[in-house]
Amino acid sequence: MNLWVVFLLVGLLTYAIRLSFVAVPGRVKMPSWFQRALRFVPIAVLSALIAPELFNLGGRLDVSFGNARLLAGLLAIGVAWRTKRVGFTIGAGMAALLVLQIFVGH
Amino acid sequence: MSSRTEFCAGIRAGLPLLIGVSPFGMIYGVLALGAGLSAGAAQAMSVIVFAGSAQFVITQLIGLGTPWGVIVLTAFVVNVRHVLYSVSIAPHLQPLPSSWKALLSYLLTDEVYAVAITRYNHHAAGAHRHWFFLGAGLTLWCGWQVGTAVGLLLGGQVPSRWSLDFTLPLIFIALVVPAMKDRAEVAAALTAGGVAMLAAGLPLKLGLVAAALAGILGGLTVEWRRQ
Numbered sequence: 539m540n541l542w543v544v545f546l547l548v549g550l551l552t553y554a555i556r557l558s559f560v561a562v563p564g565r566v567k568m569p570s571w572f573q574r575a576l577r578f579v580p581i582a583v584l585s586a587l588i589a590p591e592l593f594n595l596g597g598r599l600d601v602s603f604g605n606a607r608l609l610a611g612l613l614a615i616g617v618a619w620r621t622k623r624v625g626f627t628i629g630a631g632m633a634a635l636l637v638l639q640i641f642v643g644h
Numbered sequence: 645m646s647s648r649t650e651f652c653a654g655i656r657a658g659l660p661l662l663i664g665v666s667p668f669g670m671i672y673g674v675l676a677l678g679a680g681l682s683a684g685a686a687q688a689m690s691v692i693v694f695a696g697s698a699q700f701v702i703t704q705l706i707g708l709g710t711p712w713g714v715i716v717l718t719a720f721v722v723n724v725r726h727v728l729y730s731v732s733i734a735p736h737l738q739p740l741p742s743s744w745k746a747l748l749s750y751l752l753t754d755e756v757y758a759v760a761i762t763r764y765n766h767h768a769a770g771a772h773r774h775w776f777f778l779g780a781g782l783t784l785w786c787g788w789q790v791g792t793a794v795g796l797l798l799g800g801q802v803p804s805r806w807s808l809d810f811t812l813p814l815i816f817i818a819l820v821v822p823a824m825k826d827r828a829e830v831a832a833a834l835t836a837g838g839v840a841m842l843a844a845g846l847p848l849k850l851g852l853v854a855a856a857l858a859g860i861l862g863g864l865t866v867e868w869r870r871q
Binding site for chain 1: 689695697706712716719721723724728729730733734742745746749750752807810811813816823824829832833834835836839840842844851852855856862867
């Protein structure tokens, strides 16, 4: 039951966000600090989603060469920077992870 | 250009994006089953929410047994970036009737925004460009729904030791790394990533919110110091 509450609330909120400025008649001037802050939202949120996936194994911090996900993630960052392509980034990162897992085990 | 040719041009602009988006939808379908969602619920989320990153995060949080209020708040934070697209595309949609604004806003994802704003900027004279937006948007919508359905059908056959969950941070990496254009944005990413790494132990994924706010402050600080 709560599952459908989540879907409907998130769906309504997401739609409200997308519609927000489109629904406002005419151009609206926002304060400049707000516009500057908004620029960083997607980068900050996505980075906050990525980091724990690379550094935390089984709930603890692992910053070592035994961490296959960290190494594969760093390679993927390089591939994403060079190619700007989602497909290449996923391919390189997954290939690196699968190969590294043979050697380090996780 | 007529409404028909604009609509077809929109479909053609949307099709290449499906190469990336449909497998993403498939992975979502597989992970949704893994998190304990029914196929019907997983497909319904694709229709109701229609936002890849948020759906992955919601799926992950449901799998962890997170309270629903935190899931809604987290999904809101993940989706708040759409306000940028809304701000940016709004002037182009102003002449349209409310029904068009309502429909196109539902389709306003990262990928659709990218192709639509490019069209609006490069074909300034077209009176039927909202048909291009609609064509691209419907193409992406269909690709996402079909991708989800295929993932749900194949779900049980994908072994967990393939580490398919790792494609999530890889996709986020592919989205965020090319988006960084200056030092302030790099600072935002590093601050958010650093705080998220250290705060990952916080309960209910509160580390994500703290890290995002820290990243925004980090970016603003670097930008302010350089002026």
